Amino acid sequence: MLIDLHTHSSVSDGTDSPSELVRAARDRGLDVVAITDHDTTAGWDEALSAAPSGLVVVPGMEMSCVGRGEDGDPVPVHLLAYLFDPNNEVFAGELERLRSERAERIRLMAELLAADHPAIVPDEILAATGESAGRPHLARALVDAGIVGSVQEAFDSHLATDSPYYVAKIDTPLELAVEMIAAAGGVSVVAHARARSRGRLLDPTQIRELATLGLDGLEVFHADHNADDTRFMSDLADELGLIATGSSDYHGKNKVLELGEHTTEVDQYDRILAAASRVP
Template identity: 50%
Template sequence: MRIDLHTHSTASDGTDSPAELIRAAAAAGLDVVAITDHDTTGGWDEALAARPDGLTVVPGVEFSCVHHDADGRRVSLHLLAYLADPDNEALQAEWTRLRAGRVTRGKLMVENLVADGYPISWEQVSALAADGSVGRPHIGRALVDSGVVPDVSAAFGDLLSSRRPYYVRKPDTDVFEAIALVRGAGGLPVFAHPLARRRGPVVSDETIAAMAAAGLVGLEVQHPDHDDADRAHAAELTRDLGLLGTGSSDYHGTNKPTPIGVCLTDPDVYEQLVALPTARTPVGP
């Protein structure tokens, strides 16, 4: 079985519609794909309606989180929340708050760029996001369309980087609160790209152990932003902490160079994951 448990559609910051995402998964020979847009379940219905025979779809969300170390260091991190109840009021209220914060942050970043003469507008960014959860990739695409940068990766490497004055921090949820919300909604929280240092600071092994004690069920071990040493260390953590080690592409369509179906989840791990009690079940064969 070929299993990819982390992908994005136009419901957040991918470039494939949910239906196109499902078609891309089938064309890539996947047996199982999870749709995990940022802080929204908005792509679920379209993705499930587009599911062809033979493909299983796992509804999920990538939850924007934060952790403050004992020394006050702020670390952004993401949880993949699989198979939660989409009607859970507490969880949906928090995701609504996060999406609203993304809009405010996006507007401020655009204002910062425009003030320095970059030829983009909030209307342009908003149109690119359509009804989806707004993210920096939408600003990056506006910069590409306006001829400022050659591609979204270049935008992230420079103008949209946290090192630049145009950057605005988005609101996030304390990771331990997020774990409790996901578990309270019958979902399965898995720590996305836990050792992706190229994205910024990462939390300590001790914090991951505390997350496991709080209800975390897995770590994303196989990920395009993990090198071989990261993968080995993440796998060791799963063994030491009794967690499941997943794998995925973190596919974003043309917003990132990584194709769908890279860094797959082992079928045995997937079977253990979906055997856990959840509010929903995967949809498929």
Template identity: 50%
Template sequence: MRIDLHTHSLASDGTVAPADLMTAASAAGLDVIGLTDHDTTAGWAAAAAALPAGLTLVRGAEFSTYVTVPRSIVSVHLLAYLFDPLDPVIVREQERLRAERLQRGLQMVELMMADGLPITQEQVLAIAAGAPVGRPHIGRALVESGVVGSVDEAFDGYLAGRGSYYVPKLDIELLPAVRMIVAAGGAPVVAHPRGRGEGRALTPQLIAELAAAGLVGLEVDHLDHDDVDRAELRGIAAELGLLVTGSSDFHGTNKKVQLGANLTDPAALEVLVTRTSGVTPLVTA
């Protein structure tokens, strides 16, 4: 069984519509796909309605969180699976995070425009098409305007953290986010815990604290992790009784990685489901 538990659609910063993503997942030979758009569940219904025969959908989201370390605040992404999308705390937090994304995105574009880069806020909003505004949308605007040749190049030159155009956003703190997801009946899993700077904050001690608060797993098999990272994370997961998951973190043409690039063991998915309330079950065509 081929299980990819972390993908993004047009509902956030991917480039494939939720329904088309289900078709693509089936064509890629997946048996199970997790739809985990940033700070939104807007793609759930369309994805569930478009499931090809034999494909199972795990409904989820990826929350923007942070951890405070000495002299720095580190961004950490937290995957949430099978939570109640109508939970009032979840609803309020997703609304707030989407507003933060919009404000941050427009501020970054404003800084670029002030330096003479040929993009506009209206252009970025049109590309986002109602989805929570993310840096990949700005990257696509830079590609459209001929500033860079790819979204990857845009991140390297213009969008990366600590760059001259980067603007932080006010996320939710990681530990309360874990508790929020558990309270909403879901299963929280830390996304790519050794990629993109997260390793500075996600010490074994903090991961143990998160596990005590209800963290279910660590996304170990991910493009951002080398063999050393994966071995370390597997050891931490084994010591704390956490699940190990794997995924592509697919974003369509915004990233080079393809569906099924990394996979989750079926036994891990079975346990993950048992750690949820059952309010939001798996969906199979």
């Protein structure tokens, strides 16, 4: 049984529509796939209705959070949420705030870029993005305009955190996000916590603290984890009694990642289902 619990559609920063994503998942031989777009559930209905026979679609999301870095300073963290009630009033309100933050941030960054690169048209970028506008949309615009040669080059230059075009956003405190997901009947899993290529890392001590607040799991097997960090995350999950997941973090053509590149063991998936108090 092949289970991939972290994928993105064009509703956020992937390139496949939700329908295309689930069909591609089945073509790759997956039995279970989670749709986890950034800060939105807008792709759920399409993915669920388009799911081919034999494929289970897990409704999920990747939430923009802020945690405590190993150096003690704030650090961006992504928190995967599964099987929560999208109509939970408090949680839905926070997700709406995050989406507003995303859209305003991308508009500001696009305007800064446009001042130096007239080929970048902020209104066109915002009009073409889904609810969860993000830096990958700007990266694709920079590539299409011939300003950079690849999405990765865009992230390494114009969109880097030390770039004059970079604008920060106000994300949800990690502790609050874990509590909100639990209150909405969902299951929370910290995504790619040792992804060194993305910058500074989350303090493992905070993961231990989160486990006492209701954190359910850790994404252990991920393309951005090297062998030592995979082992570290696996040991930490065992130490804390947390669910250990594996996934592709598939983004279609926006990243060189294949569906099912990393997968979750059946017993760990079963723990997610058991932990969810609401299963759509």
